[in-house]
Amino acid sequence: MQHFVVVGAGQAGLSLVAKLRTEGFEGKITLVGAEDEPPYQRPPLSKAYLLGEMVKDRLYLRPESFYADQGIDLKLGMTASALDCKAKTVTLSSGEVLEYDALALTTGSEPRRLPAAIGGDLGSVITVRDLNDADAMAPYFIEGKSALVIGGGYIGLEAAAVAAKRGVKATLVEMADRILQRVACRETSDYFRALHTSYGVDIAEGVGLDRLDGDGHVQTAKLTDGRNIDVDFVIVGVGIEPRTKLAESGGLEIENGIKTDEFSRTSDPSVWAAGDCASCPVNGTQIRIESVGNAIDQAEVAAHNMMGKGVAYVPKPWFWSDQYDCKLQIAGLNIGYNTVVVRAGDDGALSHWYYAGDTLLAVDAMNDPRNYMIGKRLIEAGKSPAPSTIADPETDMKALLKA
Numbered sequence: 001m002q003h004f005v006v007v008g009a010g011q012a013g014l015s016l017v018a019k020l021r022t023e024g025f026e027g028k029i030t031l032v033g034a035e036d037e038p039p040y041q042r043p044p045l046s047k048a049y050l051l052g053e054m055v056k057d058r059l060y061l062r063p064e065s066f067y068a069d070q071g072i073d074l075k076l077g078m079t080a081s082a083l084d085c086k087a088k089t090v091t092l093s094s095g096e097v098l099e100y101d102a103l104a105l106t107t108g109s110e111p112r113r114l115p116a117a118i119g120g121d122l123g124s125v126i127t128v129r130d131l132n133d134a135d136a137m138a139p140y141f142i143e144g145k146s147a148l149v150i151g152g153g154y155i156g157l158e159a160a161a162v163a164a165k166r167g168v169k170a171t172l173v174e175m176a177d178r179i180l181q182r183v184a185c186r187e188t189s190d191y192f193r194a195l196h197t198s199y200g201v202d203i204a205e206g207v208g209l210d211r212l213d214g215d216g217h218v219q220t221a222k223l224t225d226g227r228n229i230d231v232d233f234v235i236v237g238v239g240i241e242p243r244t245k246l247a248e249s250g251g252l253e254i255e256n257g258i259k260t261d262e263f264s265r266t267s268d269p270s271v272w273a274a275g276d277c278a279s280c281p282v283n284g285t286q287i288r289i290e291s292v293g294n295a296i297d298q299a300e301v302a303a304h305n306m307m308g309k310g311v312a313y314v315p316k317p318w319f320w321s322d323q324y325d326c327k328l329q330i331a332g333l334n335i336g337y338n339t340v341v342v343r344a345g346d347d348g349a350l351s352h353w354y355y356a357g358d359t360l361l362a363v364d365a366m367n368d369p370r371n372y373m374i375g376k377r378l379i380e381a382g383k384s385p386a387p388s389t390i391a392d393p394e395t396d397m398k399a400l401l402k403a
Contacts, residue, residue: 002027004306005090005098007080007246008106009033011042012275012295014061016104019303021070030073030098032080032090037131038064043292045134046158047322050141051165059131083250085268090246102270102306105258106299107243109276109290114150114236119212124233128155129240140233143167148221148231150209152179154321156237157192161323163235164199171229172201175208185340187352188328188364195326242277242288255279255286262312264302272306274299280313282333289333293318316380329369331376332362341390345371353390360384370397377401 004020006013009031017031033039040059048054067074075092082091083103090098111127114120126137137159140147145168149160152174163170176182178189193203210222212234222228242257253259253267257279264272264280275295279286289298294315304311319330337354344350349368353375354361360383363375374397378385385400 002101003099004102005030005100006104006106007032007090008108009039010106010108010275011292012106012299014039015296016106016274016299016303017072019300023303023307025307030075032075032078032092034079035130036077038074040131045131046128046155050134050138050162080246083246085250085271088270104302105247105273105277106275107246107277109240109242111240112238119218122212122214123217125212125218125236126233127236128159141166141168145232146230148234149237150234151237153183153237157323158321159235159237160196160201164201170201173204173207173209173223178205179203184364185352185354187340187342191366195324199324244277257288259286263305264298264313265305272302274302280315282315289315289317291317291319318376326366329365329372330362331372332379334362337361339387341387343371343390355387358384358386374398374401
């Protein structure tokens, strides 16, 4: 009987083992997870779960009975410490050695942390990545407390939104010239800066952290603009790094994560990778797409190909972020854009359309699900309405799908 091993029990790992079964794989499946919890959703951790609007059981991607029912050996609270691709074995932290016929690495990513030299190891300095992080943060979100959020990406902004909604005085610092600079256009940055400011968040752009100080727990933060502020806790949202250590131990090729081809296969023909840990080829470049949609789609392609089906992975990126009463939905990749078209919708809805010349690349939609879906479908179909057409308020957007 064939044995397929999947290391990493997040969204990608769960999607992969589930797809193996639905596609008719009858061999043995082992899913290894470092946490004590079965696979769960991560996006709500910095949103609904942190706000107390979602209980832990609702985070689980499948009921615990699913794994036994599907004949999936779920090994929790274990990491994989070594990979031997020649022998086709994975050694677990428990000392157990698993032999595999095919292996998938869905090891995810980990948050970048502040150096200890500037106070990163003080108590109450928190990253946002897993359930333990969210549980550790929750007691600090009390009205009247003060928080410093480091990093103006989506994780930092979501955490700042939760803080403000809970009555916490939040200061957010971003070293770049503007929030969301790495991932969004200036127009989207301007929208979210205004939104957060309206809720009382103090946003400081072009400002970094000099150091944190305190007696065991953080008490003050010195910023690079010379300010010293009192803080009760600090949320660090300065990006993530793909977990590649296991892949490296097996000699797999690394390029912006674990390098995969269009079939989600790594440099070893018996090993696949998917999710945040893996890079895939897009227009001749190995890129990582840090999203739930990518984790699911890439993992399902890996499952097909572990079974020898030869299915190519064509990324169809989509993302979302919830902040206050705004739902941001993103379709496509805005890499290489040189023009942004702004389209206003009804009741404050707004969308930003990214173009490279006359080619539509991506859409940011704020409380505008209709134009988000239209933009997503246009991008996936390879259709690019003229920028002037999108800018024209009289344009029948739905008709563009039939053109």
